[in-house]
Amino acid sequence: MADSETNLVTINIDGNEHSVPNGMNLVDACESVGVEIPHYCYHPKLSVAGNCRMCLVEMGMPMRDRATGEPVLDDDGVQKIGWMPKPAIACASKTMPGLHLKTKSDLTKECREGVMEFLLVNHPLDCPICDQAGECRLQEFATDYGRGFSRYVEEKNVKPKRTKLGPRVTLDDERCILCSRCVRFCDEIDENPVLGFTERGSYNTLTCFPGTQLDSNYSLNTVDLCPVGALTSTDFRFKMRVWFLKPTPSICTESSAGVNTEVWSREGVIYRITPRRNDLVNDTWMADTGRALYHQVEAENRMKSFRVDGNRASIGEATQRVRELMSVGPVAYVGSGQMSVEEQWMLRKLAEVEPGAVHFVYHQGEGDDRLISKDKTPNLRGGLLTGLLKTLPETHLHALRDQLEKGEVKTIVCFGEDLVKAGIGPDLLKKANIIYLGSHRNDTTDIARVLIPTLTVFERSGSFVNQQFRLQKFAQCVPGPAGLLPTTALLARIISEIKGDAYTAPSNPMLWREMGLAIEQFAGVEFAKIPATGLELDSSAFAQLPFVEEKGWHYEPAAEPAGAESSAH
Amino acid sequence: MAVKVVDRSPLNFWEKTYMPQVLGGLKITLDNMLRPKVTLQYPEERPTIPDNYRGVPTLVRDPNGREKCVSCQLCEFVCPPKAIRITPGDIDDSDENAHVEKRPKDFEINMLRCIYCGMCQEVCPEEAIFLQDIYSVSGYSREELVYHKAKLYELGGTLPDQHYKWDRKKEAEEKVAAGGHH
Numbered sequence: 001m002a003d004s005e006t007n008l009v010t011i012n013i014d015g016n017e018h019s020v021p022n023g024m025n026l027v028d029a030c031e032s033v034g035v036e037i038p039h040y041c042y043h044p045k046l047s048v049a050g051n052c053r054m055c056l057v058e059m060g061m062p063m064r065d066r067a068t069g070e071p072v073l074d075d076d077g078v079q080k081i082g083w084m085p086k087p088a089i090a091c092a093s094k095t096m097p098g099l100h101l102k103t104k105s106d107l108t109k110e111c112r113e114g115v116m117e118f119l120l121v122n123h124p125l126d127c128p129i130c131d132q133a134g135e136c137r138l139q140e141f142a143t144d145y146g147r148g149f150s151r152y153v154e155e156k157n158v159k160p161k162r163t164k165l166g167p168r169v170t171l172d173d174e175r176c177i178l179c180s181r182c183v184r185f186c187d188e189i190d191e192n193p194v195l196g197f198t199e200r201g202s203y204n205t206l207t208c209f210p211g212t213q214l215d216s217n218y219s220l221n222t223v224d225l226c227p228v229g230a231l232t233s234t235d236f237r238f239k240m241r242v243w244f245l246k247p248t249p250s251i252c253t254e255s256s257a258g259v260n261t262e263v264w265s266r267e268g269v270i271y272r273i274t275p276r277r278n279d280l281v282n283d284t285w286m287a288d289t290g291r292a293l294y295h296q297v298e299a300e301n302r303m304k305s306f307r308v309d310g311n312r313a314s315i316g317e318a319t320q321r322v323r324e325l326m327s328v329g330p331v332a333y334v335g336s337g338q339m340s341v342e343e344q345w346m347l348r349k350l351a352e353v354e355p356g357a358v359h360f361v362y363h364q365g366e367g368d369d370r371l372i373s374k375d376k377t378p379n380l381r382g383g384l385l386t387g388l389l390k391t392l393p394e395t396h397l398h399a400l401r402d403q404l405e406k407g408e409v410k411t412i413v414c415f416g417e418d419l420v421k422a423g424i425g426p427d428l429l430k431k432a433n434i435i436y437l438g439s440h441r442n443d444t445t446d447i448a449r450v451l452i453p454t455l456t457v458f459e460r461s462g463s464f465v466n467q468q469f470r471l472q473k474f475a476q477c478v479p480g481p482a483g484l485l486p487t488t489a490l491l492a493r494i495i496s497e498i499k500g501d502a503y504t505a506p507s508n509p510m511l512w513r514e515m516g517l518a519i520e521q522f523a524g525v526e527f528a529k530i531p532a533t534g535l536e537l538d539s540s541a542f543a544q545l546p547f548v549e550e551k552g553w554h555y556e557p558a559a560e561p562a563g564a565e566s567s568a569h
Numbered sequence: 570m571a572v573k574v575v576d577r578s579p580l581n582f583w584e585k586t587y588m589p590q591v592l593g594g595l596k597i598t599l600d601n602m603l604r605p606k607v608t609l610q611y612p613e614e615r616p617t618i619p620d621n622y623r624g625v626p627t628l629v630r631d632p633n634g635r636e637k638c639v640s641c642q643l644c645e646f647v648c649p650p651k652a653i654r655i656t657p658g659d660i661d662d663s664d665e666n667a668h669v670e671k672r673p674k675d676f677e678i679n680m681l682r683c684i685y686c687g688m689c690q691e692v693c694p695e696e697a698i699f700l701q702d703i704y705s706v707s708g709y710s711r712e713e714l715v716y717h718k719a720k721l722y723e724l725g726g727t728l729p730d731q732h733y734k735w736d737r738k739k740e741a742e743e744k745v746a747a748g749g750h751h
Binding site: 243 | 639646657662668670694742
């Protein structure tokens with residue numbers, strides 16, 4: 001990549017000279033200088049198929065004499081351009097020095113009109129019921145490059161609609177324009193070739209091979225890839241038109257891979273999650289399981305009110321009770337890799353005001369060597385960077401259990417971690433004062449003295465540090481339930497309650513100014529200036545730690561993975 | 570500002586008596602007494618509503634009784650006062666209209682917000698929403714004036730269809746299923 005960036009060549013698009021990397025795909029090169037070449041089958045992350053013919057343009061090279069190699073000049077002494085007699089597809093061509101393109105000529109226009117007419121011949125008039133309407137390339141290019149009327153009077157093709165290709169994907173074959181992006185994705189990226197075309201000519205139909213179905217955990221990427229509404233997500237099907245939805249950049253919390261996502265919401269309700277392109281983390285893909293995570297926002301067991309000793313309370317009463325319980329005896333903190341860097345920093349400040357050991361649980365599970373890592377929390381490395389953790393945590397809280405048994409700990413401040421699941425028995429927990437800050441109820445919340453509801457990742461903003469030590473921001477997508485505060489504000493309130501001074505809710509930029517001064521790796525980082533693709537941090541201090549992550553699509557483990565001792569729970 | 574001097578010449582004798590004006594007014598009254606009546610005894614008598622009248626927006630069925638709305642939500646999008654709210658839903662495979670795939674689970678029009686602009690009718694790709702001849706809207710509560718799907722279909726009734734788009738689609742499907750040309 002570095003080579004091609006430095007190796008720039010000049011190409012001429014519609015009479016304007018542009019400097020682009022040598023050998024870059026022409027569709028991408030034109031896009032990078034703001035010239036659109038319409039295309040259906042080409043995708044930057046897939047092989048070139050060249051079957052849709054939408055990207056036809058006129059190409060030419062400066063003319064040279066065949067015998068001598070001398071430039072052929074016209075009467076004005078300018079080198080002549082040898083235009084190819086027929087248009088060529090841009091997606092199968094690369095940039096080269098002196099290349100000339102005509103993307104707005106009459107011939108190019110006619111080509112596009114012709115291709116659009118053929119594509120629309122058998123395309124059903126489904127737009128009112130089609131989920132793709134609003135983000136459909138066929139709709140867009142029909143208005144931008146189409147003829148504007150139909151000359152077709154014959155009956156349209158009939159193909160199967162509503163075919164269930166797999167548990168999460170529904171196919172409408174009539175809408176398919178046979179671009180084969182999904183086929184190539186399954187073949188090349190997912191390496192699970194289940195899709196193919198059967199029949200010939202206008203009977204050509206996309207289907208699964210006999211005895212197979214599109215059930216891979218990456219199947220919904222085919223829905224994102226589909227330029228028309230042929231492949232639809234069964235979860236999102238007929239739920240909401242896309243023009244009502246607002247995309248917000250976010251980060252997937254499924255694992256420490258830190259997949260970049262876009263969360264689509266309308267009026268505070270999330271309807272779907274799609275991947276956001278980041279060539280250094282997830283390209284344009286994400287796993288299906290991560291797309292279902294938004295259901296936690298409206299889950300049955302969501303905590304929505306502050307509770308003290310089982311009764312509803314105000315936030316003031318709750319923080320007052322927290323102060324009382326924390327002064328009872330030795331305090332221990334159970335942090336979490338689900339907390340953002342900012343929240344972990346506030347926890348560190350709390351642990352400085354009211355000293356106590358900070359415990360973490362190492363959530364390990366199955367990885368797939370792709371975009372799901374074996375660490376099931378998005379921000380364990382934030383705990384290391386903020387200084388909450390000195391080394392990697394255990395998969396259980398047996399050390400804390402032993403301390404509880406000996407009576408060395410009286411109060412536990414727990415951040416969304418199910419202590420019962422982490423290996424502390426309910427009977428033992430009942431002896432301690434548990435202050436629980438979390439978004440959902442579980443076995444531990446039944447025992448806790450103080451319950452403080454927190455926001456899910458979709459309702460707050462902050463940053464995570466993924467397995468590559470890449471600092472990535474996520475934005476608030478939807479407002480949280482009424483009366484709930486971000487965990488940073490809750491912690492600030494508890495700290496001021498303990499100290500007895502005035503409370504101000506900290507903002508993320510403010511916390512980052514503090515962290516920039518206090519933490520070596522965060523020096524010079526400004527929250528507002530963290531790029532959309534993330535910021536790689538210096539990880540040399542942690543290079544020797546045996547992280548569990550194994551090789552993934554954009555991740556090479558630095559140290560030997562400690563896979564042998566992983567015990568999922 | 571320029572000053573304009575208005576001519577106010579003194580009144581003559583007849584004008585001073587006011588009689589010409591009084592008699593002129595009485596003439597107009599008498600003329601109208603003898604003309605045919607135009608007043609309607611509303612609400613017993615109702616005016617004839619012209620065809621292009623924009624009354625209450627309603628949902629209509631096609632002559633076969635199929636609800637025409639497919640919940641594409643274009644009217645919801647275009648509605649200037651945001652009076653329309655649609656909850657989309659799918660059609661079960663066992664339904665006779667399964668080939669249409671989509672219909673509204675609920676369709677709300679808030680009549681307190683509606684400004685009778687007719688944009689919803691204009692934008693509808695399925696010709697399912699029409700501003701018909703209902704002009705009198707009243708209710709005892711705000712909730713009552715949010716019309717839901719059942720009420721909107723009741724008000725809309727059935728209108729003639731020029732296209733039978735979905736019926737033709739079903740016919741084509743059946744023809745292919747029977748082994749005919751597609």
